[in-house]
Amino acid sequence: MKELIKKLVETYGPSGNEEQIREIIRAEIAGLTDEVRTDALGNLIARKRGGSNGKRVMLAAHMDEIGVIVTHVDEKGFLRFGPVGGVWPHTLLGGRVVFADGTVGVIGTEKIEDENRKKVIPLDKLFIDVGAVDKESVPVRVGDVAGFQRPFADLGKRLVAKSFDDRIGCAILIQVMRDLKETPHDVYFVFSVQEEVGLRGATTSAYGIEPQIGLSVDVTLTGDTPEARTMAVELGKGPAIKVKDGRMLAHPGVKRLLVETAEAIGIPYQLEVLDGGTTDATVIQVSREGVPAGCVSIPCRYVHTPSEMVDYDDVTNAVKLLAAVLEQPITL
Amino acid sequence: MILKELSEAFGVSGHEEAVRQIIFDAVRDDVDEYEVDSIGNLITLRRGSAQARKHGTSGAPLKVMVAAHMDEVGLMITHIEDNGQLRFAKVGGIDDRILLAKAVYVGDKKVPGVIGVKPIHLQERKERNQVIKCDKMTIDIGATSKAEAEQMVGIGDYVAFATSFADLGPTLKGKAFDDRAGCAVLVEIIKGGPYPCDLYGVFTVQEEVGLRGARVAAYAIEPDVAFVLEGTICDDMPKKKDVSPTTELGKGPAITVMDRSFIADRRLVQLLVDTATELGIPYQFKQPLMGGTDAGAIHKTKMGVPSAVVSVPSRYIHSPVCLLSKSDFENAVRLMQETLRRLTPATIGKNE
Numbered sequence: 001m002k003e004l005i006k007k008l009v010e011t012y013g014p015s016g017n018e019e020q021i022r023e024i025i026r027a028e029i030a031g032l033t034d035e036v037r038t039d040a041l042g043n044l045i046a047r048k049r050g051g052s053n054g055k056r057v058m059l060a061a062h063m064d065e066i067g068v069i070v071t072h073v074d075e076k077g078f079l080r081f082g083p084v085g086g087v088w089p090h091t092l093l094g095g096r097v098v099f100a101d102g103t104v105g106v107i108g109t110e111k112i113e114d115e116n117r118k119k120v121i122p123l124d125k126l127f128i129d130v131g132a133v134d135k136e137s138v139p140v141r142v143g144d145v146a147g148f149q150r151p152f153a154d155l156g157k158r159l160v161a162k163s164f165d166d167r168i169g170c171a172i173l174i175q176v177m178r179d180l181k182e183t184p185h186d187v188y189f190v191f192s193v194q195e196e197v198g199l200r201g202a203t204t205s206a207y208g209i210e211p212q213i214g215l216s217v218d219v220t221l222t223g224d225t226p227e228a229r230t231m232a233v234e235l236g237k238g239p240a241i242k243v244k245d246g247r248m249l250a251h252p253g254v255k256r257l258l259v260e261t262a263e264a265i266g267i268p269y270q271l272e273v274l275d276g277g278t279t280d281a282t283v284i285q286v287s288r289e290g291v292p293a294g295c296v297s298i299p300c301r302y303v304h305t306p307s308e309m310v311d312y313d314d315v316t317n318a319v320k321l322l323a324a325v326l327e328q329p330i331t332l
Numbered sequence: 333m334i335l336k337e338l339s340e341a342f343g344v345s346g347h348e349e350a351v352r353q354i355i356f357d358a359v360r361d362d363v364d365e366y367e368v369d370s371i372g373n374l375i376t377l378r379r380g381s382a383q384a385r386k387h388g389t390s391g392a393p394l395k396v397m398v399a400a401h402m403d404e405v406g407l408m409i410t411h412i413e414d415n416g417q418l419r420f421a422k423v424g425g426i427d428d429r430i431l432l433a434k435a436v437y438v439g440d441k442k443v444p445g446v447i448g449v450k451p452i453h454l455q456e457r458k459e460r461n462q463v464i465k466c467d468k469m470t471i472d473i474g475a476t477s478k479a480e481a482e483q484m485v486g487i488g489d490y491v492a493f494a495t496s497f498a499d500l501g502p503t504l505k506g507k508a509f510d511d512r513a514g515c516a517v518l519v520e521i522i523k524g525g526p527y528p529c530d531l532y533g534v535f536t537v538q539e540e541v542g543l544r545g546a547r548v549a550a551y552a553i554e555p556d557v558a559f560v561l562e563g564t565i566c567d568d569m570p571k572k573k574d575v576s577p578t579t580e581l582g583k584g585p586a587i588t589v590m591d592r593s594f595i596a597d598r599r600l601v602q603l604l605v606d607t608a609t610e611l612g613i614p615y616q617f618k619q620p621l622m623g624g625t626d627a628g629a630i631h632k633t634k635m636g637v638p639s640a641v642v643s644v645p646s647r648y649i650h651s652p653v654c655l656l657s658k659s660d661f662e663n664a665v666r667l668m669q670e671t672l673r674r675l676t677p678a679t680i681g682k683n684e
Contacts, residue, residue, distance in 0.1 A: 143589030204636030
């Protein structure tokens with residue numbers, strides 16, 4: 001599975017620019033399901049048909065990653081930029097970004113006054129340098145979007161990459177599609193767009209699918225690093241089953257289903273109570289007449305930095321958990 | 333031109349009737365169907381002509397929603413003081429600093445008033461550097477008592493800026509170009525039809541207070557594609573630093589790639605750019621991440637709607653007076669008309 005993960009995390013795909021990652025995923029899932037379609041906003045939706053007694057289940061992982069968008073090209077060919085999604089200015093200076101066409105840029109800063117040396121450099125003091133010698137030789141234009149450039153690193157048990165949020169969810173969905181032999185349910189695997197800018201792809205795909213159960217697979221924060229924020233989630237202690245996050249409360253029946261399944265198949269799990277932030281399940285839950293929804297979250301350190309870290313066992317256990325949930329009849 | 337009439341009309345969010353009537357009178361003979369929906373949107377349909385459909389006559393034409401909002405930012409009366417002065421609240425996003433000493437009209441009877449200001453003689457030195465908040469201001473309609481004021485106006489009355497339209501040569505001056513400029517462009521688009529697609533020309537309400545009209549109109553129409561027309565931010569005054577002007581007057585209609593409310597469909601942006609390039613129509617990209625429009629609501633409707641925004645750059649929006657370029661206006665009309673002629677189901681990856 002690590003090869004698949006490496007391929008997904010190194011692919012370009014900031015919000016609204018998911019074409020490349022979508023084609024990679026489309027190729028990976030070819031032949032694994034009964035139907036594959038792309039909807040009006042660009043969500044990739046794969047359907048695996050089940051029997052008539054099952055439920056319509058939606059699994060969502062978002063394809064998009066955070067990035068930056070060019071807001072101005074100055075007379076000397078430097079690019080001003082703004083955030084696409086929750087970009088943390090701490091992580092930018094000296095970093096590299098890459099545009100859809102492969103153009104690479106480095107992030108530089110205006111002079112920093114002495115009194116500001118201990119402060120975070122705000123975005124409007126930073127710029128991207130694509131190595132252009134003048135305005136005319138700049139290969140990108142206002143509105144072009146770049147992702148962060150950082151190679152995948154396999155540290156053995158732990159993995160590091162720029163976009164585990166949420167390519168690790170995409171990898172898990174693909175692996176579940178591979179491992180799932182028979183299911184009584186009509187399962188929709190949704191690789192959603194524009195999660196990082198407002199859960200937009202999940203909003204429209206859930207409307208189209210009308211699921212009876214919705215599950216997001218996304219990363220969550222941890223409290224297991226030095227002087228971290230208090231949070232009872234750790235890397236390597238198993239996939240986290242969401243109880244609550246900044247915008248949703250998981251459906252108690254869905255939470256119970258996940259907990260009971262994890263216990264039945266003997267994999268470790270932890271419960272997730274997240275103070276801030278949310279994921280696609282928030283909008284799936286309130287789609288149309290309402291959908292019982294929950295999340296399987298992958299504990300992840302350094303979320304929204306170019307070096308996010310997950311535990312490989314958590315990933316493989318999440319695959320087992322989801323496959324086991326889908327193999328059985330579901331009663332909430 | 334209709335922009336003069338539209339600009340001078342009174343249409344603060346939630347009270348768009350006068351604007352709607354002007355538009356209705358202008359387009360009724362050019363559309364096949366029209367309705368005013370429950371929230372007040374004017375929804376018109378100009379059917380696509382099979383003849384105009386170069387890609388063949390089979391299959392239903394694309395449903396294309398082109399929207400512009402009728403409402404403008406303004407004020408609302410909240411309280412009448414014993415001395416006849418009126419307290420007010422803001423409707424939509426208004427900078428307090430632009431309110432002082434402005435002439436306004438209050439209520440349906442368009443009672444003239446002014447937002448009072450303390451003469452400079454009476455201001456202490458420190459007061460001159462302070463921003464006066466709108467809850468400290470009053471509108472003076474010349475009434476001498478509460479009873480007298482109540483004869484003329486009431487709580488809940490809307491207030492709009494009293495600004496007359498003027499032709500300044502290459503530019504036009506008036507109020508509410510956000511989004512009467514878009515409304516005027518849409519009127520011209522409707523009149524320039526028919527197009528290969530079914531054109532749903534939608535004049536929306538309550539954009540300035542939360543994209544409310546567009547949300548329900550798109551739900552009812554279920555368009556295949558949407559374009560939103562705007563009068564947008566333009567900040568092209570000389571600056572010390574080489575930073576974005578957001579848009580520039582006279583550089584052509586502005587195409588949005590991403591703002592706070594949505595990300596434009598890349599295929600539609602490309603079609604707009606290709607159309608402009610082919611015909612030599614000037615265009616510019618609006619600085620990303622600034623503002624939001626009805627597209628924010630439309631693109632998330634039901635199963636999703638590929639959407640794009642085309643704007644007429646307009647200086648000083650959300651103030652009593654704006655300025656736009658005639659050529660930008662004309663080029664926005666032409667760019668949209670020609671884009672609608674080139675739009676096919678294949679543009680958005682649909683099979684015919």
